[in-house]
Amino acid sequence: MPYCVHCGVELDATAAFCPLCHTKVLDLSQLPDPAAAQPFPTQRGEVAPVAKQELALLITAMLACVAACCGILNLFLRPDRGWSLYVIGAAVMLWLWIVPPLLARGMHLLLRLLVDVVAVGLYIYLISVDLDGKAWFWGLAAPIILWGGAVLLLLGLVLRVYRRSVITTLTILIGSLGVFLFGVEYLIDHWLCAAWEPSWSLVVLTICVGLVIPLIIVRRIPSLREEARKRFHL
């Protein structure tokens, strides 16, 4: 009968380590028999993903109903102007945001972001067509949407690859917000006066950097990191 040298508890004959302190069982005269019946089954209960089709169907029905109702109302209320197209466009955009990820489980991040950005771009484009604002769409809105998509993509990839602790996630989120707004002002300046004079975004970026520095310090110094984890149960 093996015993744990640290805990003093008796272990199962098949145990290769103590489950309490993870000390290996090193008894050369009596090695654990891997073929013997384990005290617990080794087969894990597989958990089937929850069926999301019903939810997708419900959301589709709700959005379609809203679009149809507004379309019909438009025939009687201000029929000279196609205001319902705004609502219908918003419903399409929401549908593209919510339903494809529900139906396609494990949808690739890149594809999902592409669909989301295209949905936003399409909606804003429709508005620009209605308002006869092709100039501002191509000059300002499209670059901002693309810039936002690029930042989101980078954010998604970093958060997926990098080991995510709460502190790291918060640092990256705040940093990305600063960088995004910095880019937004650059694009606005470029479109309005073809020259770049950073002002408000610089303030925002500085605030973000100011917020990020203590987080990086906490993340980098093990004793502080442990203290933060302990205090906040992270």
Next chain:
Amino acid sequence: MAENGGASQWYRLDNAGVLYSALQKETYSAIYRFSAVMDRPVDRQALQRAVDKTMPRFPTFRVRIKRGAFWYYFEPNDAPGPYVKDDISNPCQPVRFQEDNGWLVRFYSYDCRISVEVFHAVSDGGGALVLFRTLLAVYLRELGHAIPNTCGVLDVDAPPRQEELEDAYGRYAQGKGRRMKHRGKAYQNTGTPEPFYTFNVTMGFCSVLQLKQKAGEYGVSITEYLTAVLMKVILDKQHREAPRRELPVALAIPINLRAWFPSETLRNFILTARPVVDPSLGEYTFEEVLSQVHHMLRLSVDRKRMRAELTGNVRFTQNRLLQIVPIALKNPVMALGYRIAGVRPYSGTYTNPGAFAVPPEMAPHIRRMEVILGQATIPRVHCASISYGDIMEITFAGTQKETDTERDFFRFLIRDGVAVKVESNRTE
């Protein structure tokens, strides 16, 4: 209580059932498991036959849960099954009301072990053990042994009795009701969460005689002794973490009310006691913790106070305002209420259904009993124990990676002269 005759006979959930059904989600499991390790490998066909014969005798377990506009309710489940399945390494998985033909009871077999898992809204441990005892008796009969209907084994050929179906909370909810007052936050004893659907179970086996002798030396019962050991190791763990301010350590100890309020119900009939020790007042020795636990547990089994508390709970669910709130709104509110009143004020749960008694003819065929509580809402361990013959089985189960609590607990017993054997489903 049956609300209607005929095929559409439906049942209201009892007080505890209302809570557990509202809380059920993918990361919380109000499922508990009882297992019996038999003297020889389980005959799966015989066990399935035993399940098929036993389940009709227990209509409160043969139910599915349905979602009404304002409350959940039970209705008889005539779907095929429940079927005996191969056991899995991650037991007590959260229940999904729409899946597995709506069954809220599951049966597993592995090598010599027979397990039953029950959703807590259906029944408490006391009721589930009656089902399990009867199932084991029928199974042994299927194998050719003569087992009488004594020691709590129900006759599966007799019709179910009305007393077994009653909502005992409703029956005893009389007089002045009192809701428990707000309780402060206790030390949470959390750890690093494991990935989704990993459930770590560590079981310790020790001698009931040794435990009884040790508890006798301190002048307490086995439950009080084990509760005090658990509280002491959690107190020490918090102390080692050196927080700025040490929080009280409190445990939720379910009390089977059948001993104080005569009832044969097979549904829920429990309340929880809350022994608590506040280390901010100073360091408590084990003997002091034991003394606190001993007196607090005895104080909490005051029949009048228990009746007032259960009456208060029943009145709460009968509140007119609460009744007209749709279930979709009620569930999140109840989940929040549970977090504030059922999770924050406790450092863990310890339940001891006591000795599992069987007819003498059954005893040689069962080697030992086991019990497991499902995963908590936060990554921390729940502790449960059950004794059979001279074997006391103590389980720590949870979704956290660390083994501090169980390690310190079993090391404490070893130091106190109680020999322990440990088994676990941990693979690393």
